[in-house]
Amino acid sequence: NGLKKYFDIKGGVFGRKVGEVKAVDDVSFKVMKGEIVGIVGESGCGKSTTGKSILRLIEPTEGEVKFEDKDITNLSFEEMRKLRKDMQIIFQDPYASLNPRHTVEKIVGEPLLVHGMNSADDRKKKVRELLEVVGLREYHASRYPHQFSGGQRQRIGIARALANNPKMIICDEPVSALDVSVQSQILNLMEELRTEFNLTYVFIAHDLSVVKHISDRVGVMYLGRMVEMTTKEKLFEDPKHPYTQALMSAVPVPDPDAKKERVILQGDVPSPSNPPSGCAFHTRCPRVMDVCKEVRPEFREIEDEHYVACHLYE
Ligand code: SF4
Numbered sequence: 001n002g003l004k005k006y007f008d009i010k011g012g013v014f015g016r017k018v019g020e021v022k023a024v025d026d027v028s029f030k031v032m033k034g035e036i037v038g039i040v041g042e043s044g045c046g047k048s049t050t051g052k053s054i055l056r057l058i059e060p061t062e063g064e065v066k067f068e069d070k071d072i073t074n075l076s077f078e079e080m081r082k083l084r085k086d087m088q089i090i091f092q093d094p095y096a097s098l099n100p101r102h103t104v105e106k107i108v109g110e111p112l113l114v115h116g117m118n119s120a121d122d123r124k125k126k127v128r129e130l131l132e133v134v135g136l137r138e139y140h141a142s143r144y145p146h147q148f149s150g151g152q153r154q155r156i157g158i159a160r161a162l163a164n165n166p167k168m169i170i171c172d173e174p175v176s177a178l179d180v181s182v183q184s185q186i187l188n189l190m191e192e193l194r195t196e197f198n199l200t201y202v203f204i205a206h207d208l209s210v211v212k213h214i215s216d217r218v219g220v221m222y223l224g225r226m227v228e229m230t231t232k233e234k235l236f237e238d239p240k241h242p243y244t245q246a247l248m249s250a251v252p253v254p255d256p257d258a259k260k261e262r263v264i265l266q267g268d269v270p271s272p273s274n275p276p277s278g279c280a281f282h283t284r285c286p287r288v289m290d291v292c293k294e295v296r297p298e299f300r301e302i303e304d305e306h307y308v309a310c311h312l313y314e
């Protein structure tokens, strides 16, 4: 709720603060239990920072994070550590997040140990169960990360995230680094696991086709702000925000007869250290009006469960 994360830019000989990057700038949304909420946007839009702030792997500058109605924004490190049992994260690059000198046994067993499973035999048994759940084999336990393919490594990352029966998993571009054929295997696995373990996901991606596959609801971010959020069906059938419309029109349509006007965005994404005034999208918006340059549009519910931040709908 009202989540902000500003990073200082330091410069000069004395390393003084010379500016700030508004990586996340007043973002609010809810995720219901059992739901998969996709968050999509170009790189640098603040989607990963949002995900990491929810887990407090990054400390928010302002705003509030609630988990099961409990305000967790100011929990101590120790309290937060306990809560991480329930809230996990899977990263984009499983290789970078897996210790190359540890066996799979140790990697997947580590969170079990941290959260009190002291018996090595119990851990061994549980690790094998987890490997099976993610489609790996028992003998994989004694191997090292470099002995696996990208997709298999992501399975190891998922097994580790599942170790303590979490309630929610932040998935930070978990398939972006994988080949397309492997992507769908991992997405299917994650969907099955959601049902099997009653999980809730926040699923971050830069690719609309990925969130379309897996999400119940989707939020679109641009320059640190949430610009549109609604059900997957509404977003894909009736996108309201000009930025969402532009993203959609960039997705190839399987039906060549489908009438779709291509909206080509002008220019690059502006720097988040110096975002445009008013609506941050106004420098690239094909429907920009005078008011857009001055006044920041509020993120509002314009129809049932459809939130948009754009002056066109006020
Ligand atoms: Fe475009 Fe204005 Fe809407 Fe921003 S507020 S998306 S500039 S029409």
Ligand code: MG
Pocket (backbone or CB within 6 Å): 047, 048, 173
């Ligand atoms: Mg990212």
